[in-house]
Amino acid sequence: MSAPIAIKGGKDGLRLMLAEDAGWDEVLTALRSQLELGTEFFHGAELTIDVGDRALHEDELEALLTLMHEHGLQPGTLATNSREGRSAGRAAGISTRPTNRHVAVQQRPAEADGALLVTRTLRSGQVLRHHGHVTIIGDVNPGAEVIAGGSIVVWGRLRGTVHAGALGDTNAQVCALELLPSLLRIAEFMARTPDQRPGGPEAARIKDGQIEVEQWEGKIRS
Amino acid sequence: MARVITITSGKGGVGKTTTTANLGTALAMQGQRVVAVDADIGLRNLDVVMGLENRIVYDLVDVVEGRCRLRQALIKDKRFPELFLLPAAQTRDKDAVSPDDMIELCNNLRREFDFVLVDSPAGIEGGFRNAIAGADEVLIVTTPEVSAVRDADRIVGLVEAFEKGHPRLILNRIRPQMVNRGEMMSKEDVVEILAIDLIGVVPDDEVIVTSTNRGEVAVMQKGSQAGRAYNDIARRLLGEDVPMLVLTEDQTFLEKFFGAIGLRPRRAAR
Numbered sequence: 001m002s003a004p005i006a007i008k009g010g011k012d013g014l015r016l017m018l019a020e021d022a023g024w025d026e027v028l029t030a031l032r033s034q035l036e037l038g039t040e041f042f043h044g045a046e047l048t049i050d051v052g053d054r055a056l057h058e059d060e061l062e063a064l065l066t067l068m069h070e071h072g073l074q075p076g077t078l079a080t081n082s083r084e085g086r087s088a089g090r091a092a093g094i095s096t097r098p099t100n101r102h103v104a105v106q107q108r109p110a111e112a113d114g115a116l117l118v119t120r121t122l123r124s125g126q127v128l129r130h131h132g133h134v135t136i137i138g139d140v141n142p143g144a145e146v147i148a149g150g151s152i153v154v155w156g157r158l159r160g161t162v163h164a165g166a167l168g169d170t171n172a173q174v175c176a177l178e179l180l181p182s183l184l185r186i187a188e189f190m191a192r193t194p195d196q197r198p199g200g201p202e203a204a205r206i207k208d209g210q211i212e213v214e215q216w217e218g219k220i221r222s
Numbered sequence: 223m224a225r226v227i228t229i230t231s232g233k234g235g236v237g238k239t240t241t242t243a244n245l246g247t248a249l250a251m252q253g254q255r256v257v258a259v260d261a262d263i264g265l266r267n268l269d270v271v272m273g274l275e276n277r278i279v280y281d282l283v284d285v286v287e288g289r290c291r292l293r294q295a296l297i298k299d300k301r302f303p304e305l306f307l308l309p310a311a312q313t314r315d316k317d318a319v320s321p322d323d324m325i326e327l328c329n330n331l332r333r334e335f336d337f338v339l340v341d342s343p344a345g346i347e348g349g350f351r352n353a354i355a356g357a358d359e360v361l362i363v364t365t366p367e368v369s370a371v372r373d374a375d376r377i378v379g380l381v382e383a384f385e386k387g388h389p390r391l392i393l394n395r396i397r398p399q400m401v402n403r404g405e406m407m408s409k410e411d412v413v414e415i416l417a418i419d420l421i422g423v424v425p426d427d428e429v430i431v432t433s434t435n436r437g438e439v440a441v442m443q444k445g446s447q448a449g450r451a452y453n454d455i456a457r458r459l460l461g462e463d464v465p466m467l468v469l470t471e472d473q474t475f476l477e478k479f480f481g482a483i484g485l486r487p488r489r490a491a492r
Contacts, residue, residue: 121417123379124372125346141375141415 004030007047007167014045014131015079020052024060028067034168035071046074050099056085061092115150122146122160131167142182148172157199161185173205175216186211224332227339227459228261228357229392230381232373234344236365237394240430240440242341243271244449248441248456250305254336257296257306259327261353262343263318266310273300273437274307283311286323292330301442306335316348321355328356337459346380354381360389361421366396366407371415378418390421392455397426398469422455424448425469 004022008015018027035042049064061078068075078089079099089096115133122128122136124143133150144160146152149167151174158176163185165172170187178199184191186204191211201216229242239262246258260268263283269275280295285308299305308331311318324340331338342353354360360381364374374391381389393409400406409423427448429440440449441456447469454464 123382124376126379139417143372143376 005034007034014042015048015050017050018052018054020054024063028063031064032067035067035073042071042073046076048076048079049094050079051082051085052079052099053081054085055082056080056088058088058091061088061094065092116148121156124160140176140181151175170206173203175201175203177201179204179213179216184211224335225337225359226328226332226357227337227359227361228342228354228386229339229361229363230342230350230353230377231344231363231370232346232377233364233370236363236370237392237424237430238344238363239267239271239341240434241361241363241392241394241424241452242268242339244439244441244452245456245459246272246305246337246339247299247302247439248453249337249339249459250299250302251441251453252456252460253304254460255304255334256337256339257308257331257335259308259331259338259340260310261324261340261349263310263349264312264315265343266312268341269297269307269309270437271434272307272439274309275437278309281309281311282327283314283318286319286327292327316343316352319352321352324352324355326356346376350377350380351384354384354386357386360386361392362389362416362418363392363394364412364416365394366401366409366412368407371407371412375416378416388418390419391416392422392424393420394424395426396423396469420466421458422451423466423469424451424455425467 004019004027006017008017047068065075075094078085078094078096080086080089080096081098086096115135116130117135117137118128119137121138122140122144124141127145127147128134129147131149133152134146134148135153135155136146137155139156140146140154140158140160140162142159146160147163147166150165150169151172152162152164154176156176157178158181160181161183162174162181164174165187168187172186174184174186179202180193180197180199182193184193184204186206189206189211191204202213203216204211204213206212229238231238242258246256249256258268258272259282260266262268269278274297277297280290282295284290285292285295296306296308299307328338328340340353340357343349362374362377364370378389391413393412396409397406401408409420413420425447427440427446429443429446430448433440433443440446441452443449447467451467454467457464
């Protein structure tokens with residue numbers, strides 16, 4: 001079977017996919033640990049809750065909504081194919097609709113999800129969040145933050161804080177013409193730039209369970 | 223067409239008020255009708271720096287709350303009949319006025335003046351938002367310190383978010399000798415980080431301290447490098463193409479010697 005939870009970005013925003021066959025406790029535990037990755041990536045985000053064919057009960061939905069609320073998530077619509085799910089949604093005051101998740105998942109591999117191009121300098125205090133890849137033509141100054149579900153490419157100086165693969169994607173990478181972030185995170189891994197360090201085009205990615213920085217030769221590993 | 227220019231910085235103590243007073247005076251010396259508005263409600267300083275402290279009857283909050291007419295609150299400068307001050311209230315706080323009040327106030331001042339210079343409080347909260355609400359242009363003051371530059375960067379982002387165009391930078395209190403020794407950020411370093419246009423570099427100058435304490439401004443002191451730098455900025459605001467001051471080096475032994483016996487050898491071209 002698949003992972004108990006998955007969060008996918010798509011045309012209609014973020015979708016929280018909950019496994020149909022896993023125990024509900026297992027689902028909630030998995031979601032909690034995902035949300036506690038320490039990122040504010042999801043804060044204030046509206047998620048479509050997709051439970052597929054699971055016969056979702058009212059108290060189960062309520063537990064889920066409480067957890068989401070604790071992490072600042074807004075429930076969007078509830079995508080469900082079961083009669084129980086529909087009535088649970090009605091009881092909680094959430095609009096429901098049928099889901100065709102099996103088709104939808106195949107149509108949207110994560111990497112193909114909308115990438116974002118930003119053509120300005122991110123300044124101290126500015127935060128950029130995006131569920132897909134992010135490319136910035138400009139600098140990321142100290143005190144600025146970029147959080148992306150996918151990879152982050154900075155055509156400029158990167159001196160702020162970045163978190164690539166914030167949804168858990170360990171294949172995400174961070175590249176910059178001058179890679180000097182105050183804090184660099186990829187999925188659940190973390191690295192700090194040493195104090196004395198020459199800058200230059202470099203790429204950071206996860207290798208053997210830790211973040212490794214290599215000269216960026218313009219090749220993006222696929 | 224009147225111009226409303228807000229002088230701000232993010233960090234406190236980098237010279238916003240000094241800059242406002244000096245630019246206001248310099249513009250008035252160029253024959254412009256100028257009003258300097260102190261938007262630092264509750265912590266007013268501009269009146270002290272301009273030496274007009276004991277002439278305050280009404281203030282900005284009185285105008286906004288309708289206790290007096292705008293004209294009544296304007297204080298005419300001692301030396302320049304074309305220079306006025308609109309002081310802040312000292313007994314109130316930043317919540318006493320709203321951004322809409324400031325826009326209305328600035329628009330009323332436009333009718334009477336060529337330049338409305340608004341002295342912003344430090345910070346990024348309500349007081350700052352009030353100060354830039356009515357602005358056409360923004361000047362950001364920073365010193366060559368990492369913390370001040372970091373705050374200035376934050377302010378640039380906010381100014382852009384409030385759609386106040388491209389702010390320009392005044393780099394204050396630079397010490398050429400320290401820059402040459404590599405102990406202080408140079409203007410190139412600062413501009414590289416902030417990526418905005420530089421309108422002037424003001425050297426660290428003891429005259430600022432002595433003149434401020436007397437309620438006078440550096441632009442009126444002959445031989446003050448800071449005063450000269452502010453005069454140049456005023457001329458740039460008026461559209462003149464003034465080359466950047468090349469800051470002089472440490473005094474040489476001979477200069478010190480001649481200075482001590484009361485003679486001044488001519489400096490090499492600045």
